[in-house]
Amino acid sequence: MAIQNKPIPALYTVYILRSTVRHASLYIGSTPNPPRRLSQHNGVVKGGAARTSRGNLRPWEMVGLVSGFPSMVAALKFEWALTNPHMSLHIPSSSRLTVSNGSKANGRPRRPSKSLISILSNLHLLLCVPSFSRWPLKLHFFAPDIFTAWQKWCATANEPLRATLSVVTDFERTASSSTEAATGGKGGKGISSTISDSEEEGEEQGEQLEPWGIHALPLDYMPIKEHVVKGQGVFDFEREGDCIVCRKRIDSGVGLHALCTNGDCEGVGHVSCWGRHFLPAHEVTHDSHIIPIEGRCPKCGGQIQWVDMMKELTLRLRGKKDVEKLLKAKRRRVIKAKAVKAAEKTTAKATARTPTKASAKATAKIALLE
Template identity: 40%
Template sequence: MDVKPVPAFYCCYLLRSTVRHSSLYVGSSPNPARRLAQHNGRVQGGAVRTSRASLRPWEMACIVAGFPSNIAALQFEWAWQNAHLTRHINPTERISFATTRTKTSAQTRKTTRRPGRPRTSLIDKLSNLHLLLRVPYFSKWPLEVRFFSEDVYRSWATWCGRVDSYIRPSIKVYFDPAQTVPQEQDFTSAQPVPRRRKADLIGKGGVEGVDPTYARFHGVFEKSQFLLDEGDNQRCSVCDESIDIHKHLFIICHTDDCQDICHVTCLADTSLKRAESALVVPETARCPSCGHDHKWVELMQQVTLRTRGIKEVQNLLGKRGKSTAAAAAEILETESENDDEQENGEGVLTLQDAVDDEPGLSGEEQEDNLSVASVASTDSLISLTPNVLGDADNSTQPGKLEIVIEDSEDDR
């Protein structure tokens, strides 16, 4: 089994047709700018249900980011698409409800009834997004919501003013418009741009401003080359015990001028005690030396990159003397296109599909299995020791599930 590092970026997104605003689409992707170009037919790929020329171009109205893996994003995507079915939403709080489709045969006069999805509008999608961000399962994730369309963000603000419940403060929601208008492109920012232009756009807001690469970790790994040259002379800044760089899991501070290094477990324990939280993993961690707070998910990205992403680290260290934006643009330019088939749930079996078909379990038991499967499949943010990871190869492998390839969302 090929265990990969925590992905550089993964998000769920809401598309809206600029021609017919009632046509919406929910999907997921590790590269929203390229995915938008695919949906608009400017790059090979995309989905059948966004391929109609009468609905193009599409715009990416908003994204939900911060997922630790593609499977975690698929879980949220499925729940967002199927808010009328997902068990994450309490039936008493459900906003969307299943419908029934009837069809009468002209020959036999027999009427058949099938479950159908409710027709949804923009406010329905936003209200269900607000609800999912409040449910116990998703509210504990380190998520953020970025809006790229001003009128969609106003609709979101209007809905937030109507409801009495609030999203957890650690989930950031903000308007992130493009600061510059791409040259020779329409306002959807879907047209692929040259590498130099990409470097100018990254970090400047909008879909093209999203950095979906590991480029932001370039300074950390460049610094770690010098720190780790000293071998086993490193000591944990929390417990003051020696650090075996070949066996122990450790974290190097992300602050440029800080050389702090400590065990993962030591920093996690002190962060949880400081926050007085009942969570299993902390949301943020404060460096014992420089006092700066860092997102725990980004620290785990660093750890898993060092232990599982040798090629990615080598690629990062090859970008010496370049800014983060320039390095990100170059990585995007040279990335393989083989990831397309894994995006947006196309060709991927979701965890919900597997759990729903499991007989003999109550709803709560299936919900627990889904949560356990998520932890096992998404490289949980609690890092395991190398011995535990090594023993995984000797475990009995379950039978393979049949994969059904289909679009992840219907076109409204």
């Protein structure tokens, strides 16, 4: 089997779809672009699954999803396991919650019908099994009732989720209801926020509120743009220096080297050294894990998520086109901002001489830049 020479994806998700007409109708799928995929399921654009094409079940909504998969194949494995919990080998027989109630004509077990509780319970189970428990996953909920059902299941589940698993909510923002952005489940922390008076006034005047739910998810590498730019400055100009863990000189272009993700810190180390630092020798046993989740930088002391550091590393080594696209987007925004600023200065100066004519010209110039 050929190894895919691609960087860790900017986003790849396994989602839960629910019919807004019939809440009992549910669907599980995977995608790197949730907004586009939802449009496909709802028939707005071509695509989507045959099971979601029935007009009497549309429109559909994405009520939850799992993100943070290290590859498309990883997401597809998780999707298959969540869709087929009665057959998945990732779930030990002793822990299986869903069983088949018959066989198909070909002799394979018949897939049991889905319910909200069965999906949430198997989702919890898969996040706890060894195959997926240490993956850098994040759980998102976009519907309050789904999140409430999740919390109830977590309160009664035999095995708790790992403390470092992030569970967040992002519910629809309206003037009459508060919005909560929280980390929940076992070991989670809650952070709530409400809509301000200015936002309420904006809605009354027809202004759009900030994107929420799947429309607020980052679909590209923009969240790690500054880290990528910092990496270019360090590695392109061979400023790696000494490994911040083993203190040995780093040979530029030889081996795998990772860069601290925190602000201006330019701490660089061998990937193997980072791994040993995050997983101290006294904690390593014959059955321990070899891939860390998080740790602190020896140079700046800041907290680092292993996946964030590896995302920049794989993007640097395998995603040349993605990096070029990311930096071009940055340059376009900078050029546009400078041009608009210059046009505004011209407007201010000209307005002092001939207000009406100057304003009209500057407005037209700025409009061309948009």
